[in-house]
Amino acid sequence: MKYPIVAYGDPVLRRKATAIESDEYPHIKELVENMYETMYGARGVGLAAPQVGMSMRLFVVDASPFDDEEPELKDFKKAFINATILEESGEEWPFNEGCLSIPDIREDVSRKSTILMSYYDEDWKHHEETFTGMAARIIQHEYDHIEGKLFTDKLSPLRKRLIEKKLNDISKGAVDVDYRMKFPAAKKGR
Numbered sequence: 001m002k003y004p005i006v007a008y009g010d011p012v013l014r015r016k017a018t019a020i021e022s023d024e025y026p027h028i029k030e031l032v033e034n035m036y037e038t039m040y041g042a043r044g045v046g047l048a049a050p051q052v053g054m055s056m057r058l059f060v061v062d063a064s065p066f067d068d069e070e071p072e073l074k075d076f077k078k079a080f081i082n083a084t085i086l087e088e089s090g091e092e093w094p095f096n097e098g099c100l101s102i103p104d105i106r107e108d109v110s111r112k113s114t115i116l117m118s119y120y121d122e123d124w125k126h127h128e129e130t131f132t133g134m135a136a137r138i139i140q141h142e143y144d145h146i147e148g149k150l151f152t153d154k155l156s157p158l159r160k161r162l163i164e165k166k167l168n169d170i171s172k173g174a175v176d177v178d179y180r181m182k183f184p185a186a187k188k189g190r
């Protein structure tokens with residue numbers, strides 16, 4: 001089942017998401033499957049639960065579209081539950097990021113190259129793992145979502161000012177998008 005994706009301006013995107021208790025969510029696998037389906041339906045490489053209106057510490061990633069530059073990403077498809085970034089290291093590098101909640105806006109964002117993560121997978125197996133390159137980049141972006149942050153927060157005051165109107169339009173639904181979205185400031189009937 002595909003969920004509608006919540007657009008920029010919805011308060012759920014600004015909330016720090018809460019940890020998931022394993023007994024509270026016996027159907028976590030179904031939820032994870034639905035999130036993959038929603039992400040693929042919008043041709044994304046990552047999707048966090050707050051983006052589908054659920055303030056939970058869960059996100060999914062599929063970095064395989066980047067396997068021409070990084071062949072080891074060929075089968076990189078993972079769900080992250082209750083993730084924590086334990087350590088960020090390495091040089092900062094810029095990449096032109098986008099976000100399914102902020103369609104039609106892409107901006108360069110600098111992030112460190114390596115992260116050490118603690119997380120559970122959808123079988124509630126615990127992992128402590130290091131990620132680099134594009135995998136780290138996507139995870140850092142999704143991790144920001146469960147912390148209530150967006151990539152646009154990291155832009156310079158000038159860039160922020162330049163995209164302000166476009167962000168307002170997105171929250172009103174005045175944007176062309178070919179997947180189902182929920183716009184916080186849309187007029188009724190849209």
Ligand SMILES: [Zn+2]
Nearest residue numbers: 098099100101
């Ligand atoms: Zn995003």
